[in-house]
Amino acid sequence: MLDPITRIEGHLSIRTEVENNHVVEAYCSGEMFRGFETILRGRDPLDAQQITQRICGVCPVPHGLASILAQDQAYGITLTKNGRLLRNLISGANFVQDHILHFYHLSAVDFVDVAAVAKYNGNDNSLNELKAWVNSQLNSNILFPAAPFLPRYSGNYIENDELNFIALKHYLEAMEVRKAGTQMVALFAGKIPHPAGLIPGGVSEKVTADKIAAYSARLKKLRTFVDTAYLPDVIEVAKVYPEYFDIGKGCGNFLAYGIYPESETDTERFLPGGVLLDNELHALNAAQITEDTRFSRFSSPSGLNPNVGQSAADPGKQDAYTWLKAPRYDGHVVEVGPLARMMVGYHYEQPQIKNIIDDTLTKTGLQPRHLVSALGRHLARALETKIIVDRCAEWLEQLVPEKPAFVDFEIPQNSHGIGLWEAPRGALGHWLNIKDYKISNYQCVVPTTWNCSPRDDQGKPGPVEQALVGTRIEDEQNPIEAARVVRSFDPCLACAVH
Numbered sequence: 473m474l475d476p477i478t479r480i481e482g483h484l485s486i487r488t489e490v491e492n493n494h495v496v497e498a499y500c501s502g503e504m505f506r507g508f509e510t511i512l513r514g515r516d517p518l519d520a521q522q523i524t525q526r527i528c529g530v531c532p533v534p535h536g537l538a539s540i541l542a543q544d545q546a547y548g549i550t551l552t553k554n555g556r557l558l559r560n561l562i563s564g565a566n567f568v569q570d571h572i573l574h575f576y577h578l579s580a581v582d583f584v585d586v587a588a589v590a591k592y593n594g595n596d597n598s599l600n601e602l603k604a605w606v607n608s609q610l611n612s613n614i615l616f617p618a619a620p621f622l623p624r625y626s627g628n629y630i631e632n633d634e635l636n637f638i639a640l641k642h643y644l645e646a647m648e649v650r651k652a653g654t655q656m657v658a659l660f661a662g663k664i665p666h667p668a669g670l671i672p673g674g675v676s677e678k679v680t681a682d683k684i685a686a687y688s689a690r691l692k693k694l695r696t697f698v699d700t701a702y703l704p705d706v707i708e709v710a711k712v713y714p715e716y717f718d719i720g721k722g723c724g725n726f727l728a729y730g731i732y733p734e735s736e737t738d739t740e741r742f743l744p745g746g747v748l749l750d751n752e753l754h755a756l757n758a759a760q761i762t763e764d765t766r767f768s769r770f771s772s773p774s775g776l777n778p779n780v781g782q783s784a785a786d787p788g789k790q791d792a793y794t795w796l797k798a799p800r801y802d803g804h805v806v807e808v809g810p811l812a813r814m815m816v817g818y819h820y821e822q823p824q825i826k827n828i829i830d831d832t833l834t835k836t837g838l839q840p841r842h843l844v845s846a847l848g849r850h851l852a853r854a855l856e857t858k859i860i861v862d863r864c865a866e867w868l869e870q871l872v873p874e875k876p877a878f879v880d881f882e883i884p885q886n887s888h889g890i891g892l893w894e895a896p897r898g899a900l901g902h903w904l905n906i907k908d909y910k911i912s913n914y915q916c917v918v919p920t921t922w923n924c925s926p927r928d929d930q931g932k933p934g935p936v937e938q939a940l941v942g943t944r945i946e947d948e949q950n951p952i953e954a955a956r957v958v959r960s961f962d963p964c965l966a967c968a969v970h
């Protein structure tokens with residue numbers, strides 16, 4: 473039992489059956505009910521982007537963006553150039569700081585030996601200087617034995633002093649870098665968390681030369697950190713754990729809705745959408761999305777498309793073991809997230825994605841199959857960060873100061889819209905139906921709902937459940953191997969149960 477899984481958002485419990493030191497069965501349980509889809513019924517559609525942002529404190533930005541995208545569609549809106557670019561820049565800054573958060577503050581300490589840094593009393597001057605700097609930043613001997621680094625599972629942590637020291641230094645610097653990233657969101661979206669500036673028709677903040685300059689200065693900080701710390705650190709940590717490129721493979725099918733429209737008509741997205749089933753690429757068809765509920769605590773019918781989805785809670789339901797539904801694509805179990813986006817983009821031969829993946833594979837001596845693994849997810853996330861942070865600089869240059877970033881609109885009496893977007897953790901969809909100017913149905917299918925989904929009606933386990941099976945657990949009292957596999961997906965259960 474891993475309950476709760478720490479260093480993720482929300483309440484996730486993992487039950488495994490282990491035989492001969494290997495996981496043979498795994499069950500993911502989301503231990504919380506939120507009820508947002510019920511709360512939204514009967515409300516003014518304009519409330520949706522404010523209410524759905526409260527699904528999560530980590531990713532309010534993508535929920536807001538998916539919601540206004542669904543509304544754009546329902547109201548028949550085409551964005552202005554500034555509106556499109558601002559949304560890309562808001563989302564870009566959010567992705568970059570969120571991926572940095574996931575690596576340094578949530579996952580790296582599964583590998584980096586923070587305790588070894590605290591205990592270091594060798595003669596290396598540069599390491600002693602680093603230790604003094606780290607302690608000055610922390611303002612006490614908080615490192616050992618103290619939270620947030622301890623307690624932890626015992627396991628095979630990194631033994632290279634220099635790597636441990638540098639990673640911990642970057643852990644601390646990442647806090648400042650993330651601050652800059654969140655400020656970049658606030659500059660163009662009004663505030664953070666839960667931006668008020670995300671509205672159907674565009675973004676309510678004005679584009680000014682001052683704001684562009686302020687965003688640009690912070691973007692520079694982010695780009696430097698990604699180039700000199702995040703990407704190299706992921707590769708250095710990965711070198712110590714080559715076996716994790718063969719652990720935590722998962723279902724091997726991937727889905728991305730795509731994100732970052734490159735034109736106002738949204739016909740092409742910088743990170744493309746698509747579905748990869750058994751290594752074969754398919755165009756996305758939202759009608760193929762369904763949610764099963766056999767093992768979920770809902771009395772609603774199973775197998776509904778979210779356009780007609782229902783979310784009636786049934787806490788005592790027999791055999792149900794989670795508050796997550798089981799989303800499926802044409803009946804297939806699919807993984808979503810940075811790895812899915814990179815796999816789909818690679819198969820589309822999107823130039824930035826293809827080049828950086830090919831380069832990285834050559835430099836590291838890895839094979840393409842290694843990407844589909846626990847460490848492959850970390851690498852894909854870092855590569856995606858690099859691609860996005862560089863592209864943000866180009867979008868910023870395309871903004872036209874003082875030109876409008878929104879268009880006016882009217883809400884029709886009856887309409888519907890689907891906001892298919894991407895959150896840092898994967899494909900995020902909001903399905904909106906409007907009747908008599910009010911929300912008649914609102915359904916969210918969220919990244920972690922896909923990844924941490926329970927078994928479906930056919931009994932097929934979800935992506936994380938599948939990724940755990942086969943994992944070798946050295947010591948059942950310290951199942952660090954399983955924790956590493958689960959955290960590679962960057963789960964957010966607050967979102968998943970919504």
Ligand code: NFE
Pocket residue numbers: 481527528529530531534535895896897898900918919920921963964965966967968
């Ligand atoms: Ni609560 Fe979220 C992201 C969304 S994940 S963090 O990224 O949508 O299920």
Ligand code: MG
Pocket residue numbers: 509783915916917918970
């Ligand atoms: Mg839902």
